[in-house]
Structures are given as C-alpha cells and as structure tokens.
Amino acid sequence: MSPERPFQLTFLPFDGFSNMVLASAVEPLRAACDISGNALFRWQVATLGGQSVRSSSGMQLRADTALEEIERADALVIVAGYGVREQAEPPQVRAAMRTAARRADSLMGLDMGAWIMAASGLLHGRRATVHWYELDAFAETFLQVDVVADSYVVDRDRQSAGSATSAMSLILELIRDRAGDALAHDVSTLFVYDTAEARRADSGALSPRLGRAVRWMLKYIEEPLPLAAVSMHAGVSLRSLDRMFHRELGVSAGEYYRRLRLTQARSLAIETSMPTHEIAARTGFGSAATLARAFKVQFGSTISELRRGTRV
Known part of the structure; x- marks a missing residue:
C-alpha cells in the first residue's frame, strides 16, 4: 500500500495527560515512517490557546500550535488523564471541541480522552471506552454513550483506547489500515515482546x-x-x-x-x-x-x- 499523502494527526493533550499514553501513540507512527522509508504519517501537538501543558508526572509539553488554528486533520487525538472532570466542564472547552471536531475526519480519545469527547456531545449513540479504572464512572455519567470494556473501540469515525497498551494497539490498527499487516507487525515487534502469556488476554495484559x-x-x-x-x-x-x-x-x-x-x-x-x-x-x-x-x-x-x- 502507498497512501497518496501523509495521514495528518493532531494530538490534543490536556493537563494531567500520561506521558506513556502519548508516547505509545506517537512512537509507533514514527517507527512506521522510519521502517517504511515513507512519510506515511505527520503529526503535531495542539492545545487550547496554544498553551503548554503538564503531564501527570509534571513534565511540560510545548504546543506546536493552538487548536483554534487547526484548519483540518485526518484525526484529532484527545489525550487526557487526571483532572478530566474539571477540564471537560467549561462551556468554552466544549465549544472548542465541537468546532475542532468539524475540521477533523475522525476523533480518537486516549486514556480519558473519550470523557472530553462525551462531555462535548461528540459520542452520542456511539461505542467508546476509557481507562479501565474509570469505566463505571464513565458509564454512569454519560448514559447516551454505549460504554464497553474492550481494550480499544472503533465505531466508524470515533475511536477510543483506555491505556498505554491499548493506545498502541489502536495506533497499530491505523498503521495496518494505511500500510498493511507487514508494516504493522514490524512496528509492533519494536515495542512489544508478545509472549504466550500476553496473548491469553484480549487486552494483552490479563488472562x-x-x-x-x-x-x-x-x-x-x-x-x-x-x-x-x-x-x-x-x-x-x-x-x-x-x-x-x-x-x-x-x-x-x-x-x-x-x-x-x-x-x-x-x-x-x-x-x-x-x-x-x-x-x-x-x-x-x-x-x-x-x-x-x-x-x-x-x-x-x-x-x-x-x-x-x-x-x-
């Protein structure tokens, strides 16, 4: 497979995001480009207002641009973690999310990213998941969302994954869809040692x-x-x-x-x-x-x- 142009992703991290989750999404994209020798994917980091954000471990991440300046993206990837309830509340955040969603062909929520999506009215009638620890709270808060306990969920142009491992699995699916099974396999072997024990669990973590x-x-x-x-x-x-x-x-x-x-x-x-x-x-x-x-x-x-x- 040889896509005509790079697949454009805009990552939108919120304060409290997990470094591991973000890296588990970005690094496979980088590896896919390196291994294939082609610019299959391009990505940038955007934030509300273009402000820097801090991860759950206190590391500061500088934005490439402001979310408001993004004209289009193949995928808008929302990465959220601690503090998501407060972050999803302001009307201006929800309005910005809805505007950005209209400029993206698909939305992807990682870790607690789907919570932001749901609070902004972007998951009505859709299947979705969040970090396994908050799954019940997510279901209780957003009755209009079909909440499932799967490792990751693809519901047409709405996708979600609840952990770093799940985020990588979802990105590997994107690589597989864009460039084939062989490249997805080559990328996965760089990051995952797939033992028989791991294969027992649907999530790749537990039997x-x-x-x-x-x-x-x-x-x-x-x-x-x-x-x-x-x-x-x-x-x-x-x-x-x-x-x-x-x-x-x-x-x-x-x-x-x-x-x-x-x-x-x-x-x-x-x-x-x-x-x-x-x-x-x-x-x-x-x-x-x-x-x-x-x-x-x-x-x-x-x-x-x-x-x-x-x-x-």
Missing part, C-alpha cells in the same frame, strides 16, 4: 479469568465483595484466584483489591473536594481514620498533603 475477577472488584469498590464471591464470579477456586494474582500481578488477591480501593480514594481526593469520611465510605473503608492509615502507608502522604501538592 480472561483474572480479568473477570478484577472487573468484579472494580464493580464493588464501595461495598467490597468477600474474596470467595470474587472467585466464584471468576469461575475459579479461592486458592486458584490467589495463585493467579500472584503469578500475573505479583500480589495476593486481597492486597490487589485493597490497592484498587486506595487508588480510587486517591482519585477522589484529587478530582473532588469530598471530605475524607465520604471518600472512605465510597471506597469501602469503615472510617476516615482507617482510610487515612492505609492511605499513608500506600502513598507516603496524607490526603490533605496530596491535595495541597496537586492544587498549586
């Missing part, structure tokens, strides 16, 4: 039964299930469940469940102004004091210290 167990844990964050109930839903014995967690994730099932709840508590601490006792209730801890102790051990800081550090 099916373990993935089912994790989804049940995520569904019951507020009222944690007994591990026996989790193992029953996963279709394995309690002992086998624990062995799966140790083998694939390196921790016990109970420890992993606890980490999920604490990670949700951390997200609520960053994204909302909920008092600690309410966060504790939302994440299955018996009291604010119990949450505070576990939070300090897990993250090395208190919720108050975390909030002071993220609101500067």
Whole structure:
C-alpha cells in the first residue's frame, strides 16, 4: 500500500495527560515512517490557546500550535488523564471541541480522552471506552454513550483506547489500515515482546479469568465483595484466584483489591473536594481514620498533603 499523502494527526493533550499514553501513540507512527522509508504519517501537538501543558508526572509539553488554528486533520487525538472532570466542564472547552471536531475526519480519545469527547456531545449513540479504572464512572455519567470494556473501540469515525497498551494497539490498527499487516507487525515487534502469556488476554495484559475477577472488584469498590464471591464470579477456586494474582500481578488477591480501593480514594481526593469520611465510605473503608492509615502507608502522604501538592 502507498497512501497518496501523509495521514495528518493532531494530538490534543490536556493537563494531567500520561506521558506513556502519548508516547505509545506517537512512537509507533514514527517507527512506521522510519521502517517504511515513507512519510506515511505527520503529526503535531495542539492545545487550547496554544498553551503548554503538564503531564501527570509534571513534565511540560510545548504546543506546536493552538487548536483554534487547526484548519483540518485526518484525526484529532484527545489525550487526557487526571483532572478530566474539571477540564471537560467549561462551556468554552466544549465549544472548542465541537468546532475542532468539524475540521477533523475522525476523533480518537486516549486514556480519558473519550470523557472530553462525551462531555462535548461528540459520542452520542456511539461505542467508546476509557481507562479501565474509570469505566463505571464513565458509564454512569454519560448514559447516551454505549460504554464497553474492550481494550480499544472503533465505531466508524470515533475511536477510543483506555491505556498505554491499548493506545498502541489502536495506533497499530491505523498503521495496518494505511500500510498493511507487514508494516504493522514490524512496528509492533519494536515495542512489544508478545509472549504466550500476553496473548491469553484480549487486552494483552490479563488472562480472561483474572480479568473477570478484577472487573468484579472494580464493580464493588464501595461495598467490597468477600474474596470467595470474587472467585466464584471468576469461575475459579479461592486458592486458584490467589495463585493467579500472584503469578500475573505479583500480589495476593486481597492486597490487589485493597490497592484498587486506595487508588480510587486517591482519585477522589484529587478530582473532588469530598471530605475524607465520604471518600472512605465510597471506597469501602469503615472510617476516615482507617482510610487515612492505609492511605499513608500506600502513598507516603496524607490526603490533605496530596491535595495541597496537586492544587498549586
């Protein structure tokens, strides 16, 4: 295959975006051009107003241009992460997104990018996904979106992926569509060592039964299930469940469940102004004091210290 012109992508990162997600999308495009010897893809970074943005790890990214100055793109790629709820709220953001969408042939949301798209009315009646940790909240917030737990989703001119691995898979699909299976395979082998273990899971990360167990844990964050109930839903014995967690994730099932709840508590601490006792209730801890102790051990800081550090 030899496309007549380069496929033009405009990446639109928001503050709090993941460096890993962005790199997992851009680097395969670079590799496809290098390996093929052709300028199959061209890309640029745009932001609202042309301002620099900071990643979730604090790295600053300078924009090539302002979103408002983009005249056309084959794909507008929205990359969002922490802070997405607040970022999607302003009417001017939603208006800018709708205007930009009219100038792009397709929209792609990476990590929490689909949240921005949905809030801007760009996913009505469409299938979409976000980072697996926020999947339930996404479904509850946007009832007009057909939310699915797939690694990535392609619904005509609307595409979405929820993690760095999924973002790379979605970009490899784009490379395959534009330049064929051989090039997509050559690019993938530069970044992914595809073991038999990885191929077992649809997402490339977890085996099916373990993935089912994790989804049940995520569904019951507020009222944690007994591990026996989790193992029953996963279709394995309690002992086998624990062995799966140790083998694939390196921790016990109970420890992993606890980490999920604490990670949700951390997200609520960053994204909302909920008092600690309410966060504790939302994440299955018996009291604010119990949450505070576990939070300090897990993250090395208190919720108050975390909030002071993220609101500067």
